[in-house]
Amino acid sequence: MENIDLTQTIDASVSSMLTAGGILLLSALIVMTVVIIKRWHGRFIPILLGAISYAMFVFIFANLVMSALILLPSFDMAFENNPTVYSVIYCGVSAIGFTVARVLVSHMLTERYERQGDVMLGGIGIGLGDAVLYGMTALSYVVMSMGIVNVGLEKLFEGMPAEEMASTYQTMEALFTTPAPVWLIYGINAVLDVVLCITLMIVVRGCIAKQLPLMWIFFSGLAQFFVSVPLQVVGSTSLTNVLLAFLVKVILFAAVEWYVHKILALQITYNED
Numbered sequence: 600m601e602n603i604d605l606t607q608t609i610d611a612s613v614s615s616m617l618t619a620g621g622i623l624l625l626s627a628l629i630v631m632t633v634v635i636i637k638r639w640h641g642r643f644i645p646i647l648l649g650a651i652s653y654a655m656f657v658f659i660f661a662n663l664v665m666s667a668l669i670l671l672p673s674f675d676m677a678f679e680n681n682p683t684v685y686s687v688i689y690c691g692v693s694a695i696g697f698t699v700a701r702v703l704v705s706h707m708l709t710e711r712y713e714r715q716g717d718v719m720l721g722g723i724g725i726g727l728g729d730a731v732l733y734g735m736t737a738l739s740y741v742v743m744s745m746g747i748v749n750v751g752l753e754k755l756f757e758g759m760p761a762e763e764m765a766s767t768y769q770t771m772e773a774l775f776t777t778p779a780p781v782w783l784i785y786g787i788n789a790v791l792d793v794v795l796c797i798t799l800m801i802v803v804r805g806c807i808a809k810q811l812p813l814m815w816i817f818f819s820g821l822a823q824f825f826v827s828v829p830l831q832v833v834g835s836t837s838l839t840n841v842l843l844a845f846l847v848k849v850i851l852f853a854a855v856e857w858y859v860h861k862i863l864a865l866q867i868t869y870n871e872d
Contacts, residue, residue, distance in 0.1 A: 605756060606752070609747055613777075620786020621737040628727070632723060634835075635723070640721060641716025645708060649720070649800075650727050652703050653726075657693055669785040670789065683832045687828060691699065702816060704724070705804045709748060709807065718800055725800065734790045735785075737782070739849070788845065798855065801863075802818075815863065822851075822855045829851070
């Protein structure tokens, strides 16, 4: 406990950036959903199917696989000595989960919900899981940051047992080490992830409908992996590193979006009845 400086505080801009990122994500989700429903006549059920598939094949599957890998001594040592290895492997496992979820949702949409809007809302449903997790994290950090700014860290920890204090500080440590603009970048990143889920859902649906070669399911998984990796393998303590990683992600994201919508999407047709 002697390593914790109870006099430290955080800049008030941290909570502002966290709030801005959360509001941006929520606004983007609402706008995209409304536009898809109005413009492409999407229905609600695909969102529900996507969200359930995310819970089963991304959240539960990825965490189970990572928990199993950690039980292996060699993997455990690799994670402990090099967190980047953990992040890369997690991105790979979650990319597999995302791909399986999209294939499952595409099969469930067949002959029931085949409008373009249905497919796009299925993608939003799959992307909604990570968006909710980000939102919950941002909300908890906003509450913590406001408490630290208003009453101070020492007051928050007053009367708290040492073990609980250490655990709580570990939870909120990122608030002290992460530059405020990084929290806004993470909010923008969450929006890009939802858009990517919509785009890759279109690709997988085209494959299941036999309008695109099945190999594009594999490539959609690779796209999910490579677009996700940059921000996962850099620490949040350096604004420069985060900006560079985000720039790489944006370039990869833009390339995927351009190719899908300019090349692949033109080969896909929908049943708008």
